[in-house]
Amino acid sequence: EDQVTQSPEALRLQEGESSSLNCSYTVSGLRGLFWYRQDPGKGPEFLFTLYSAGEEKEKERLKATLTKKESFLHITAPKPEDSATYLCAVRYYGNNRLAFGKGNQVVVIP
């Protein structure tokens, strides 16, 4: 069974306090790992796709990295507008669907 686990479930940060979110997944057959941002009452917004261990992607204050068994989303010097739930999803070979974790709820306090 596909399993994607995100930690921590919830995180409160002071503005400017950098941190990392973790996403671990079932190891075999990874085709791609996806990060999305979801604001309350909205659909998930695509951030990054990672395909192979060692790959990194950056966008503004966010950087996503991938190892053979987990991914990290690093938030550098966060601002209040970075407050959101960050979703990790995995697509395995032979499967067209995405398997999602439950999300990391991030609150950045001014």
Added chain:
Amino acid sequence: GAGVSQSPSNKVTEKGKDVELRCDPISGHTALYWYRQSLGQGLEFLIYFQGNSAPDKSGLPSDRFSAERTGGSVSTLTIQRTQQEDSAVYLCASRLSGLAGGPGTDTQYFGPGTRLTVL
């Protein structure tokens, strides 16, 4: 360009009634997905359409749930005889599905969702 759109944005219904939820994918996207997001749960896959192929219905939780996609574009998710446990946000996503592994063909783009409340 326009993103994925869904309607209605909110739907309140009584237990036992049927509901229809609509999804308009991004133009040119041949792959379409429905997911369900319940409070405190991750997104749960429901059904997948790809072009003219038979849909992957393996995620539908019961035979009260069905979906169709007309003309390779708009999709409708129907829930018959709704139950309170069907209350959730229903999300639609589309994907540009070109040659296997081609750039941009893996990413699913989501609509804003339909919040369904069954009283």
